[in-house]
Amino acid sequence: MKTYAIVLAAGKGTRMKTELPKCAFPILKKPMIEYIIENVERSNIDETVLVVGHKKEIFEDMLADRVVFAYQHEQLGTGHAAQMTESYLKGKQGNTIILLGDMPLISDKVIDKILVKHEESNNDLTVVTTNFDNPKGYGRIVRDQYGKIASIVEQNDCNHEQKQIKEVNTGIYVVNNTVLFDVLPKITMNPRKKEYYLTDIVELMKPSYKIGTFVMRDSFRVMGVNDLFAISVAEKYMREEINKMHMLNGVSIVNPETVTIGHNVTIEPAVTIQPNTTITGKSIIKKDAVIGPNTEIHNSVIYEKVTVKHSLVYDSTVNERSMIGPFAHLRNNAIIGKGNRIGNFVEVKKSSTGENTKAAHLAYIGDTTTGKNVNFGCGSVTVNYDGVTKHQTVIGDDVFIGCNTNLIAPIKIEDHVFIAAGSTVTKDVPKGALAIARNQQINKEDYVKHLIKPKKD
Numbered sequence: 001m002k003t004y005a006i007v008l009a010a011g012k013g014t015r016m017k018t019e020l021p022k023c024a025f026p027i028l029k030k031p032m033i034e035y036i037i038e039n040v041e042r043s044n045i046d047e048t049v050l051v052v053g054h055k056k057e058i059f060e061d062m063l064a065d066r067v068v069f070a071y072q073h074e075q076l077g078t079g080h081a082a083q084m085t086e087s088y089l090k091g092k093q094g095n096t097i098i099l100l101g102d103m104p105l106i107s108d109k110v111i112d113k114i115l116v117k118h119e120e121s122n123n124d125l126t127v128v129t130t131n132f133d134n135p136k137g138y139g140r141i142v143r144d145q146y147g148k149i150a151s152i153v154e155q156n157d158c159n160h161e162q163k164q165i166k167e168v169n170t171g172i173y174v175v176n177n178t179v180l181f182d183v184l185p186k187i188t189m190n191p192r193k194k195e196y197y198l199t200d201i202v203e204l205m206k207p208s209y210k211i212g213t214f215v216m217r218d219s220f221r222v223m224g225v226n227d228l229f230a231i232s233v234a235e236k237y238m239r240e241e242i243n244k245m246h247m248l249n250g251v252s253i254v255n256p257e258t259v260t261i262g263h264n265v266t267i268e269p270a271v272t273i274q275p276n277t278t279i280t281g282k283s284i285i286k287k288d289a290v291i292g293p294n295t296e297i298h299n300s301v302i303y304e305k306v307t308v309k310h311s312l313v314y315d316s317t318v319n320e321r322s323m324i325g326p327f328a329h330l331r332n333n334a335i336i337g338k339g340n341r342i343g344n345f346v347e348v349k350k351s352s353t354g355e356n357t358k359a360a361h362l363a364y365i366g367d368t369t370t371g372k373n374v375n376f377g378c379g380s381v382t383v384n385y386d387g388v389t390k391h392q393t394v395i396g397d398d399v400f401i402g403c404n405t406n407l408i409a410p411i412k413i414e415d416h417v418f419i420a421a422g423s424t425v426t427k428d429v430p431k432g433a434l435a436i437a438r439n440q441q442i443n444k445e446d447y448v449k450h451l452i453k454p455k456k457d
């Protein structure tokens with residue numbers, strides 16, 4: 001028997017007060033919906049239909065080929081949203097799990113457990129519930145005198161007594177697929193909110209079907225993210241869980257509450273992470289590297305024994321033993337060779353460096369290929385942009401670039417070149433040459449007295 005998933009993500013997320021639709025809002029730099037879809041993909045679900053509506057293109061771009069899209073053009077509630085999957089799922093045999101796009105802490109293990117429980121209980125509908133000390137905002141689970149679920153009442157429709165109920169609807173349901181599409185059209189509009197509530201399926205199915213509940217103990221896993229404060233709460237849970245996993249795996253994290261590591265980051269044992277550090281995207285940190293303090297790394301690979309401190313590294317690679325920082329900025333496919341030293345206000349963009357190259361202070365290296373043993377003096381700049389186009393600089397091995405040098409690209413500096421400090425180099429420099437490209441100094445002897453006249457009394 002097949003298992004289907006419906007994920008509801010068509011809503012705007014008005015309570016977020018942001019331009020982005022809620023389910024696309026990033027947590028640890030990854031859109032919320034991706035967390036749910038990744039876990040759905042890892043679980044025992046065969047086919048997933050994602051319901052989108054508000055700014056649907058964002059989801060289509062993000063998840064093309066991974067899900068089937070259903071469209072809810074007008075956001076008329078969760079019941080209406082589920083119904084929009086009819087043309088994909090109606091008539092199919094099996095069970096369907098319905099998930100909300102705003103529960104980023106859900107895990108594949110939990111999803112599979114819920115599915116097993118549903119089948120073992122022979123239910124037609126399993127409602128997943130949990131208990132919150134502060135249940136405000138969630139639909140409450142109303143049980144009858146036998147303890148069986150009778151209905152779900154939304155916060156705003158609750159009477160005083162119902163508001164005291166701590167057991168809430170998580171928004172996850174498993175339902176026999178045939179029954180689901182019999183029941184969905186029977187949902188009527190909630191007169192107060194003018195929406196079709198999916199929660200109504202409980203009362204609609206109750207007379208003729210077997211309904212059970214699955215009570216989740218880890219309530220944080222099913223928290224619904226409705227506003228920016230909830231984003232920060234979800235992020236905190238994620239951070240703690242991820243950091244703990246890395247620490248148990250042999251990564252030393254100093255002051256972990258200030259360290260943020262994304263889900264798709266790989267860190268080898270014997271790495272040290274110093275405070276105020278963020279590592280996100282598909283980053284890989286190899287053993288014996290020391291990252292931080294005050295460092296951001298995104299989508300980058302850091303090899304063995306590298307140190308990166310007080311620096312930003314985006315979409316770049318740093319090879320073994322290099323020292324990055326303080327205050328370096330590597331971006332847009334900077335590939336730093338082994339044993340380099342890049343720091344103190346140095347930016348490297350779309351460039352590669354060979355082994356043992358140094359740019360230790362105040363330099364810009366952009367659109368450049370650099371060989372090994374090159375020294376960029378303080379203040380050297382590869383002048384890559386003429387206002388219209390970016391141009392390439394090619395530098396050979398064993399080159400010494402004096403302080404305050406401009407290399408006007410396109411330009412080629414061959415091996416063993418020495419460039420005098422203060423040069424503005426516009427022509428290629430051949431192998432072994434000394435290039436001096438600056439005005440000659442004139443010393444006017446005994447001249448200062450003509451400039452500074454003694455004051456008369």
Ligand code: UD1
Pocket residue numbers: 008009010011012023051072074075076077078079080081100101102137138139140152154168169170171196197198199223224225226
């Ligand atoms: C919903 C449940 C509530 C439950 C809570 C759990 C209903 C009526 N209420 O409330 O019982 O306790 O989740 O977190 O179901 N969506 C659409 N189309 C719509 C409306 C919503 O696709 O027309 C999507 C949203 O994008 C969101 C999800 O459904 O991902 C839930 O919607 P939301 O407005 O957050 O529901 P809650 O008020 O939190």
Ligand code: CA
Pocket residue numbers: 100102224225226
């Ligand atoms: Ca919600």
